[in-house]
Amino acid sequence: MRERPHKYEVALSEEQRFLLQQLLAGGKAPVRQQAHARILLKIDRNAPGPRWTDEQVAEAFEMSRYTVIRIRERFVNHGLDDALNHRLHTQRRAQALDGEQEAHLIALSCSPCPTGQARWSLRLLANRLVELGYVEQVSHETVRKTLKKMNSSPG
16 A cells, blocks of 8 residues: 655654653553554654554554544644643633623522513523623523523523
């Protein structure tokens, strides 16, 4: 199988290759770390012997070809440690409602429901928060999640 050139070429140094081999020989490293080490050794441009294609590596280790590509990219862009270790997600979604807006929502849900309504619906609460100017926009799903978090319910 002819190998296509890669945007992210893995070229391990002798020291890195030795470190990966020691990690695998010890057998105490987490399974994901061992798998990533094996992948890096197989796709190393400087390795003796035949170099495996991403497809061959993915098939041999029973994983997606895109996993192999991501490991290549992480090695080239961030180094060996990042390619071996699982990263926790650092980006957190912004909270939809701040504490003050949540307090207004709770107070509104505890107030008498609008005339002609038997109880507050999630959509009514969302619309009223916007009408009163507490938020620019809010979905009924955000209202639901906030009330559930507060262990409250409309009505």
